[in-house]
Structure formats: C-alpha cells, structure tokens
Amino acid sequence: MKNIEFSKPIINTKEVLRYTKKILLNNFPNEGEATKLFQKKIKKVLKSRYVVTTTSGTSAIFLALKSINVQNNDEVIVPNITFPATANAVRMAGAKLVLVDINPKNLLINIDSLKKKISKNTKAVIPVHVSGRGGNIKEIIKICKRKKIKVIEDAAEAFGSKHKKIFLGNFGDFGCFSFAPNKIITTGQGGVVVTGSKTNYQKMLKIKDQGRAGQITGGADKHVIDGFNLKFTNLQAALGISQLNTFNKRIKKLNEIHNYYKKNLIKNKKFKLFNFNQKHGELPLWSDIYCLDRNKLYDYLKKRKVICRLFWLPLNTLKPYKKSNKHFRNSHKLLNKLMWLPSSLALKTKDQKKICDLINNFYSK
Numbered sequence: 001m002k003n004i005e006f007s008k009p010i011i012n013t014k015e016v017l018r019y020t021k022k023i024l025l026n027n028f029p030n031e032g033e034a035t036k037l038f039q040k041k042i043k044k045v046l047k048s049r050y051v052v053t054t055t056s057g058t059s060a061i062f063l064a065l066k067s068i069n070v071q072n073n074d075e076v077i078v079p080n081i082t083f084p085a086t087a088n089a090v091r092m093a094g095a096k097l098v099l100v101d102i103n104p105k106n107l108l109i110n111i112d113s114l115k116k117k118i119s120k121n122t123k124a125v126i127p128v129h130v131s132g133r134g135g136n137i138k139e140i141i142k143i144c145k146r147k148k149i150k151v152i153e154d155a156a157e158a159f160g161s162k163h164k165k166i167f168l169g170n171f172g173d174f175g176c177f178s179f180a181p182n183k184i185i186t187t188g189q190g191g192v193v194v195t196g197s198k199t200n201y202q203k204m205l206k207i208k209d210q211g212r213a214g215q216i217t218g219g220a221d222k223h224v225i226d227g228f229n230l231k232f233t234n235l236q237a238a239l240g241i242s243q244l245n246t247f248n249k250r251i252k253k254l255n256e257i258h259n260y261y262k263k264n265l266i267k268n269k270k271f272k273l274f275n276f277n278q279k280h281g282e283l284p285l286w287s288d289i290y291c292l293d294r295n296k297l298y299d300y301l302k303k304r305k306v307i308c309r310l311f312w313l314p315l316n317t318l319k320p321y322k323k324s325n326k327h328f329r330n331s332h333k334l335l336n337k338l339m340w341l342p343s344s345l346a347l348k349t350k351d352q353k354k355i356c357d358l359i360n361n362f363y364s365k
C-alpha cells in the first residue's frame with residue numbers, strides 16, 4: 001500500500017515534453033519567448049496589470065522589497081507564523097525584521113498587534129495568505145494606506161485564491177507567488193510578482209537582470225542600478241504553461257478536497273478544521289487543522305500511511321529570529337497544535353475516506 005502524500009504535483013509529461021522540445025530546438029532555454037507567454041497567461045488568469053517572473057517565491061518578495069529601496073533602518077512587518085522564507089527575504093533585502101503575533105481564528109496577522117508594531121520606520125507590511133486564506137487584506141491595506149506603508153502580499157500559497165471575488169495578490173502594492181512543487185502549479189522552483197504600478201514593474205525588470213536597462217547584448221550594456229540574477233527560464237515556463245491549461249480543474253479539485261473534509265470530519269472539542277470563505281472565491285490550497293494531541297495524531301496517521309504536514313514553528317522560537325514568547329501569546333498557544341491534512345491534487349475520494357475515518361476514530365476514543 002502506497003503512502004497518501006500531503007502534496008504531489010500533477011504534470012502532463014507529454015505536453016511538457018512537446019513544449020520543451022520546441023524550446024530546445026530553438027536553442028533558447030534562458031528567459032525568453034516561452035517565459036513571456038507564461039507571464040501573459042498569468043496576467044490573464046489573475047487579472048493583474050504587470051507580472052514579473054522570478055526564481056522563487058522568496059526572491060519574489062525580495063525583488064518587491066528591493067524595488068521600494070528598503071534600507072537598514074527600515075522596518076518590515078511579518079507575521080510570526082509563516083514559512084521562514086518571508087522573514088529571510090526581509091533580511092536578504094537588508095531591512096529590519098519586525099514580527100507580529102497572529103489571529104488564532106484564521107492564522108493570519110493579528111490586526112491589533114499589527115497596529116501596535118507600526119512605527120515611524122515601518123516601510124512595508126507583508127501579510128501572509130496562509131494556506132490560501134486572505135480575509136484580512138482590506139483591513140491591512142486601509143491601515144497601511146493612511147500611513148503610506150507599502151503592502152507586499154505573500155501570496156505564495158494563494159495562487160488562484162480570491163478575496164471577495166478579486167484575486168489575492170492584486171490588493172497590495174505587490175503580490176508575490178511561489179511555484180514550488182507543493183503549490184497549485186509548479187515550475188520546479190520559481191515565482192512571480194504582480195503589481196499595478198508601471199514604475200514598480202519597470203524597476204523590478206532591471207533589478208532581476210543585474211540592473212540592466214535597455215538593450216540586452218550581454219556585453220557593453222547599460223547597468224543603471226544595483227541588481228541580481230533572478231531570471232526565470234523557458235524550460236520552467238513550459239512546465240508552468242502546461243499546468244495553467246488545467247487551472248480551472250485544479251481549482252475545482254482543491255475545493256472538492258476541502259469540502260470532503262468539511263463534510264466528513266466529525267466536529268470535536270479537540271479538533272477543528274479551519275474555514276475558508278469559498279463562496280467568495282477563497283481557495284483552500286491546503287486544508288489545515290487545529291488539534292490537541294497533534295504529534296500523537298500525526299504518528300497515528302503516519303503509521304497507517306497517511307502523511308500530514310506539521311505546521312511551521314513560530315518564527316520567534318527559531319534561532320535566527322529568537323524573541324521572548326511574551327509578545328506572541330497566540331502563536332505560543334497554538335504551538336504543537338496545528339497540522340495540514342493531505343491536500344494533494346492527486347488525492348482520491350477513497351483516500352480521503354480513509355483519512356476521515358482514521359481521524360474520527362482517533363478522537364472518538
């Protein structure tokens with residue numbers, strides 16, 4: 001019997017090979033025409049004005065931060081429960097990381113704590129749309145707009161998820177997505193930044209290409225600002241395009257997975273499935289749960305070949321970002337109580353039945 005995995009990409013090998021062959025025959029594996037087509041398709045899917053491909057979700061956040069020119073004294077606010085990439089991008093861009101507690105009801109940044117942590121040095125806030133949930137985005141935008149603080153949405157887990165029928169990533173000054181293998185579509189590694197601002201867009205294009213402006217010959221070109229190599233490749237684009245062709249099917253499947261859990265997991269004081277506002281288009285990339293005896297449940301399921309994923313540790317408990325628990329009471333209360341259930345696009349109904357039966361059985365004891 002095979003493991004039921006937390007996540008597994010679905011790739012149409014034939015289609016990818018067809019696109020890839022074309023690219024290889026053109027002898028241009030670097031960022032080029034196929035990447036342009038991928039960007040165009042993303043622009044259409046998300047209804048974003050400008051799209052910039054990059055090497056990862058982490059570098060997407062980094063690129064957004066660099067394009068607003070963050071400096072050493074600038075503070076950038078990040079929720080205490082996120083994948084460390086969010087915090088690492090801030091450090092990599094050279095800004096000061098400020099952590100804020102989360103809201104235990106939705107695992108998103110806590111609005112009251114956010115208001116308290118904003119200072120005259122706050123340059124940007126990076127709300128994280130955990131598991132695809134982004135219901136607090138308008139409130140954050142409202143607070144930040146008043147204070148002229150930039151909002152960079154970490155929408156790594158929210159490609160295709162909406163808030164009130166508008167795609168997440170389009171609310172802030174920037175929206176950053178990841179195409180790592182556990183996402184709704186994957187390009188192996190890779191990411192994009194979307195923005196509504198032409199100025200931001202043009203600046204990001206230069207930064208991601210070693211600060212180059214204008215003509216690209218690879219030789220005596222004009223490099224006008226500090227830059228990096230954050231270029232995408234046509235080979236990655238081929239992988240991405242093939243998956244975008246089945247994007248609506250993927251969205252449907254993720255909703256079905258979550259709905260099955262919602263319907264079949266028995267409510268219990270020790271266990272709660274977090275909610276998504278699916279009616280308004282919020283997309284559950286991964287179904288997340290609050291559960292007592294989490295580690296025992298994880299082991300119990302693993303022994304029976306069901307592989308869940310434990311939630312990230314709060315950043316303030318990790319060595320690089322160590323801070324007292326005093327300011328992170330909600331994060332601390334949730335320690336060792338959060339987990340993701342298998343949410344793979346390849347999940348079968350019979351697998352989900354097994355998962356639900358096992359969990360219901362575990363908590364009925």
Ligand SMILES: Cc1ncc(COP(=O)(O)O)c(C=O)c1O
Nearest residue numbers: 056057058083085156178179180
């Ligand atoms: C919330 C969050 N932010 C950022 C990232 C970083 O994306 P990447 O792995 O593509 O660099 C991830 C990746 O999974 C993520 O989940």
